[in-house]
Structures are given as structure tokens and as C-alpha cells.
Amino acid sequence: MRTVHDLPTPSLILDASALEANLERMAQALPGPRVRPHVKAHKCTAIARRQREAGHANFCCATIREMEVMAEAGLGDDLLLANEVLDATRLAALDARVTVAIDSDATLEAAVAGGVREVLIDVNVGLPRCGCRPEDAGALADRARKRGLEVRGVMGYEGHIVGIADREERERRCAESMELLARAHADTGGDVISAGGTGTYDCNELATEIQAGSYALMDTAYKELGHPFVQAIWLWVSVISVADGYAVADGGLKSLGMDHGNPTTEAGKVWFCSDEHLTFAPDPKLAVGDRIRVVPAHIDPTLAYHDRIYVVEGERVVDEWPIDMRGW
Amino acid sequence: MRTVHDLPTPSLILDASALEANLERMAQALPGPRVRPHVKAHKCTAIARRQREAGHANFCCATIREMEVMAEAGLGDDLLLANEVLDATRLAALDARVTVAIDSDATLEAAVAGGVREVLIDVNVGLPRCGCRPEDAGALADRARKRGLEVRGVMGYEGHIVGIADREERERRCAESMELLARAHADTGGDVISAGGTGTYDCNELATEIQAGSYALMDTAYKELGHPFVQAIWLWVSVISVADGYAVADGGLKSLGMDHGNPTTEAGKVWFCSDEHLTFAPDPKLAVGDRIRVVPAHIDPTLAYHDRIYVVEGERVVDEWPIDMRGW
Numbered sequence: 246m247r248t249v250h251d252l253p254t255p256s257l258i259l260d261a262s263a264l265e266a267n268l269e270r271m272a273q274a275l276p277g278p279r280v281r282p283h284v285k286a287h288k289c290t291a292i293a294r295r296q297r298e299a300g301h302a303n304f305c306c307a308t309i310r311e312m313e314v315m316a317e318a319g320l321g322d323d324l325l326l327a328n329e330v331l332d333a334t335r336l337a338a339l340d341a342r343v344t345v346a347i348d349s350d351a352t353l354e355a356a357v358a359g360g361v362r363e364v365l366i367d368v369n370v371g372l373p374r375c376g377c378r379p380e381d382a383g384a385l386a387d388r389a390r391k392r393g394l395e396v397r398g399v400m401g402y403e404g405h406i407v408g409i410a411d412r413e414e415r416e417r418r419c420a421e422s423m424e425l426l427a428r429a430h431a432d433t434g435g436d437v438i439s440a441g442g443t444g445t446y447d448c449n450e451l452a453t454e455i456q457a458g459s460y461a462l463m464d465t466a467y468k469e470l471g472h473p474f475v476q477a478i479w480l481w482v483s484v485i486s487v488a489d490g491y492a493v494a495d496g497g498l499k500s501l502g503m504d505h506g507n508p509t510t511e512a513g514k515v516w517f518c519s520d521e522h523l524t525f526a527p528d529p530k531l532a533v534g535d536r537i538r539v540v541p542a543h544i545d546p547t548l549a550y551h552d553r554i555y556v557v558e559g560e561r562v563v564d565e566w567p568i569d570m571r572g573w
Numbered sequence: 574m575r576t577v578h579d580l581p582t583p584s585l586i587l588d589a590s591a592l593e594a595n596l597e598r599m600a601q602a603l604p605g606p607r608v609r610p611h612v613k614a615h616k617c618t619a620i621a622r623r624q625r626e627a628g629h630a631n632f633c634c635a636t637i638r639e640m641e642v643m644a645e646a647g648l649g650d651d652l653l654l655a656n657e658v659l660d661a662t663r664l665a666a667l668d669a670r671v672t673v674a675i676d677s678d679a680t681l682e683a684a685v686a687g688g689v690r691e692v693l694i695d696v697n698v699g700l701p702r703c704g705c706r707p708e709d710a711g712a713l714a715d716r717a718r719k720r721g722l723e724v725r726g727v728m729g730y731e732g733h734i735v736g737i738a739d740r741e742e743r744e745r746r747c748a749e750s751m752e753l754l755a756r757a758h759a760d761t762g763g764d765v766i767s768a769g770g771t772g773t774y775d776c777n778e779l780a781t782e783i784q785a786g787s788y789a790l791m792d793t794a795y796k797e798l799g800h801p802f803v804q805a806i807w808l809w810v811s812v813i814s815v816a817d818g819y820a821v822a823d824g825g826l827k828s829l830g831m832d833h834g835n836p837t838t839e840a841g842k843v844w845f846c847s848d849e850h851l852t853f854a855p856d857p858k859l860a861v862g863d864r865i866r867v868v869p870a871h872i873d874p875t876l877a878y879h880d881r882i883y884v885v886e887g888e889r890v891v892d893e894w895p896i897d898m899r900g901w
Contacts, residue, residue: 253660253901285848307849328823328849329813331862332581348814351861373844373852375814375821404847485657486676486703493703495656499877500901503832504846516701518832519732520613520873521635521656524701533679534659545848549827550877552900572880573581573828 247562249555254483254536255496257547257554261563263477264295264461270473271460272299275446278454281305281325281439284570286458286545289554290318291566296461305439305456309335311570316341318569325439327400327456329367329375333359346400348377353389363395365439368429370401370422379425383432398435401426402456407444410469416448423451443467443474464544466505478554479538480508480547482523484531491516492527496539502546512537575890577883582811582864583824585875585882589891591805592623592789598801599788600627603774606782609633609653609767612898614786614873617882618646619894624789633767633784637663639898644669646897653693653767655728655784657703661687672725676705681717691723693767696757698729698750707753711760726763729754730784735772738797744776751779771795771802792872794833806882807866808836808875810851812859819844820855824867830874840865 249258271280282296285307293304293315303323306312312324313335321341328345329352330336336343337360346367347353356364366386369376377385386396403422409415423440430438441455444467449455459467462478482496497518501508507515513527523539531537541547548554548568556564577586599608610624613635621632621643631651634640640652641663649669656673657680658664664671665688674695675681684692694714697704705713714724731750737743751768758766769783772795777783787795790806810824825846829836835843841855851867859865869875876882876896884892 255901329821330823331811331813349861352813369816373816373819374847374850376816378816483659485659485680488697488701488704488706491701493657495658498830498832498871498874502826503830503874504826519702522702533677543826546826546831573583 248560249481249557249562250536250560252481252555252562254481255500256481257478257551258481258538259462259478259554259556259566261556261558263475264292267461267463267474267477268295268299271446271457272301275455276300278303280446281454281456282461283307283327283442283456283458284311284315287462288548288568288570289566290314290320290569292461293318293320303454305458308573310573312336312339312341312343314570325365325400327402327439331355333361336361344397346375347385347389348375349385350388353385353392353394356394357392363397364389365397365400365437366429366433368399368401368426370403370425370440371406372402372404374402374404376401379429382429386433396433396435398437398439399426399430399433400437400439400456401429402440402442403445403449404442407442408466412448412471415445419445419448420450423449427451443472444470447472459544462544465509465540465542476540478544480541482537482539484527484533484535484537487527487531487533490526491524492531494523494525494537494539495521497522500547500550501539501541502543502549504546505542508539508541510537510539576888577809577885577890578864578888580809580883580890582809583828584809585806585879586809586866587790587806587882587884587894589884589886591803592620595789595791595802595805596623596627599774599785600629603783604628606631608774609782609784610789611635611655611770611784611786612639612643615790616876616896616898617894618642618648618897620789621646621648631782633786636901638901640664640667640669640671642898655730655767657695659683661689664689674703674728675713675717676703678716681713681720681722684722685720691725692717693725693728693765694757694761696727696729696754698731698753698768699734700730700732702730702732704729707757710757714761724761724763726765726767727754727758727761728765728767729757730768730770731773731777732770735770736794740776740799743773747773747776748778751777755779771800772798775800787872790872793837793868793870804868806872808869810865810867812855812861812863812865815855815859815861818854819852820859822851822853822865822867823849825850828875828878829867829869830871830877832874833870836867836869838865838867
């Protein structure tokens, strides 16, 4: 029997029951097509397959590579590239139902040139990222239809408010964002209003489907929101050096997404990360050779550093899943 | 002829002549074994091979995986794992001369148990990371020799001062750190005093070899030091969306090391990064489809996200090198 103590370090460990609990809770709250799981959060077809078993057959991707690997894995029932691309030729070649977001004539023409047939009009609902102005959505949809594209509807991500801890304010501002999307949708038509994320999955009243990703593995940034999802993934590291007042473990900047700051650990207070090291003020009982769990500050860019996840039940390692959607 | 305009985005581009210039400058300043290039900075055997062609046959690694790939690539003349490990069995199997750092009895015993024969005593010279106390180095060396290990000398990285912009202060504090290392070395013996990095390559008077890595590709953090090395690597991204006051390019948190903060670009002021997006206030002439160069704030963890580098001469793509030392 392989246990976590046999694993190489650093490695990512995934608590199987925490993942199952998260998937169940979301599937109960928003069954079937009401969630379009965003695979960028995990980049792992083994997890996507479990999301489909939980009832969600339609998926969201952020990169062409994610679309390709999902299609190859037989998870291509309805794949949305929730992002703008300038070369769509690789998408049209996929054995999958492919929809791509467009927000300009350039991205519209890229879809046509690449041979993609279905699009969503991406609408800016307050986050300064992609998306046309709400008042421009209808005209863009008209031009898309004239060019032979099927416009399935709109998408608009209220990413600027998903982290607001106060529930009432989050609800109010989500509703404001969705007013913009509703106005755009009135002009574009189509069945789909794709929006939201883990932060607003339970307060977005407009979306026909929620693009939730983080709920499966969870992120410390969402802890404050009072959602029923639990942390399911950790970096597993070994203590390689202990000195007066601090200790050093063998995971650092190249195994942790750092844009949300330092990771945390129950084993002590984190001082700083180096490329392959974590220096922290430890529990005094820690010794060289001990292994500890580290919670990454941001899951998505953490997973993109690793080529596999070790799946555990308690201390037992029950599986090993490739993080197979990395790259572009 | 393939040019940068044909490349997929996001991708890393490496300016071949900037790399050559950096390698030449270092080889002139510290020829042959006076530099032990640290491959963690690039994780790319193609670059290591050029460093060897520039005269440096001995290399430094941060992970067992880096050691393995260097040995497989025939670059194993003298490989130092400048890091502590608890399981050295993979190291002893390598077709290479292998030396490993030890700073405790546990890591000493790991070297013995794994079959490694040569070690350096890793000494803390002020950076709270690995390394024993200077006054403990001699006794540890004695115990290592009693256990049958060859103690080649000491190593001690003055990483806490490599970024000090003021040259006089950097020199003074480097000398202080190296006093500690000299004292330890007096107690351990051995031919090797391995220390330093790009930040102190020209002021560390003690080290018999400098563990410089960043000089090859350079890092914005070292810009202030007045060194003769130039930026040689960029993230190459496409503008995929343009709105009033900002634009969005297709590279973000999963293609950039973020621990030193946001990247920079001559194309405008960076606002923020998302997983696959960079939002910035652009030069007003930028249009969807334009491509821009982005300077990562920290090179090492940036390269660890990518599986290849495109080598360019001007706009011409002349080669494509795998980043083949990723993982652990």
C-alpha cells in the first residue's frame, strides 16, 4: 500500500473525499447544464470526467490546448472556449461541439476563417478584460449571423466582484452586472447566458449556466464567502533543514502560484519562498524528514506547474492523475 | 522563413545574440571553472551546452530532476546539487560526477544511504534558508569523512544581499558573509568554496567558483546593479481585445512568474494579470492582432511554466529549445 510518506516531494496531493463532496454540493445546488465547469481551474481530464459523472456535460476552457485535450478525452459534448482567439483553425478540427467567445470584428473573422460555427458574444459586465460594450453586443451578433455563424447567446464574467466577502454587497453588485448582460442578451438573442463563477454561483439569478471552476479544489481567496466547498488540494513537502527559529521545506516558487502571495501551512508561519524552498517559523517539534501540507495561495497557477496530482484517501495514495491540459 | 509573427502566443522568445553576449561577458570576467552556472535559472540543456562551450564545464542544480537531465544530456562532468535532499538514490545512479550539499546529520546520512560519494558542507552565511551554522561546519565535515564521504569543501549563498543596489554596501556585506564562509572552510578543508550569484559575481573575493544563473537570460531585479548583462528573454503575446483605455493580451499568471509582481511591457502600463490574460493601458495605436513583448518580473519561475523557448535573431526564428529540466 502506497502512502503519502512514499511520495516524492514536492508533489500535489488531492483529497478524494473532499473533491467528491465539492462536486456533490455543486451538482445539488446547480444540477446538469446549470453549471458549465471551467477546466482552467484544474487542467485535469480525470477531474473533468468526475464533473461529468456528477451531471455536468458541458465545459468551459480558457485555452485552445484545453479544448483539444478535452475533445481527445471524449469530453467534447459542448465545449466553450470562454476566451478570444485570433487563430481558430485548431478548434474547427476538433471532434467536439465547439463554441468560441467573440468580442470584436477581428475575433469574429478569426472564428469564420478558422471554420468555427458557433459563438457567444462576450460582453464586458464590469471587469476590465475581454468583452464588448453591452450596447455593441447586438450589432456584433448581427454581423456574426451575416457571416454565417450561429450566435448561441452571450457570456459576461463578473470577475471583479466574485471575491466580495459581504454577501449583500456581492448580490447587489452581481445583479448590477447581470443587468448589463441582460440588456446585451435582449439585443443578441440565443438560448445561452453564460456567466458567474464559484464566487457568485449562488447569487447570479440571470445566468442560464455558471462558469464555476474553483469549487472543485477550492482556493483560500474564496474561504471568506461562506460557501460549502472545502480545500481539496495541497502541496506536500519535506522539511530538509531546521535551524534556530526557522525551518526549510522543499517546495517554492516553481511549485506554487504566487500572485495571491505566500502560501500558508499549519506547520508554522511562512517567511518567504525561493525557487525550490519554503522558509517558515515552525512548530518546535518539526525535524528534518518530516512532511507537511502547504496551502497554495492560488490554486489555478499552482496546478499549471505540476504534471500530476496524487489522489489520497487519508494517508493512502489511491490514484495518480496527469494534469494533462497544460501549455497552449 | 519563420518569424516571430508565425509563433503561437503566449510563447517565450530568446534573443540569441543577447544570450551570446551575456555568456561571453561572464566567460571573460570569470573563465572556466570560476563560474559554476546554475541551471535552475533556465532549466534548458541547450543553454547549458552553450555555457559549456563558453568554457564552464561544471554546473549547479537545484533539483534531482535537473541533475538527471543534465547527466543524460552528457553535461555531467561535475554536477553539484546545491540543495539538501533526503533521498539521494536517484543521484548515485547518474552517469556523472555528483556532489551534493549537506547541512545536517540527516542529509549526511541520506547521501551515504543513497550512495553519493562527494559532498559540500552547506553553510548559512546570512540567508535564512539551508546551511549549518559556520561554527558547526567542521564537525559535520569530520562526521562525513568518518562515514566515508569525500568532503570537497563548503558552499554558502549570500542570497540576502545579491540585490543590494548600492555597490559599496553590496561589497561590504558580501565580504562579511564570506568571512563566515572562510571561517567554516578553515574547519572543513577541501578545495571548493562555492558561493555567490549574478548579483555578486564581481565582488565575491573568496569563492573559488560563483554559482551564477540569472546572468544568461537576466532578470529585471538585477537591472539596478550596473552589470553588463542584458535582458535576453520575453513573453510574446497577442493583443486579443481593445477597449476604451485598456487592452488585453493572451498571456497571464500561467505563463509568468509572479512573485516579484507584475510584468512590464513597452506597449503600455500593466494593470493586472489573470490566468491567461494581461490587462494594460496601451499605446493608443495598438490593435487586436498586434503582438507585444512582455518582460517577466522574475525569470526562473517563468521558464518553469513553459515547455520550450523560441530562439530568435531579430524577427527570425532560428531554433526551438525544450525547457527539459522541469519537474522534480
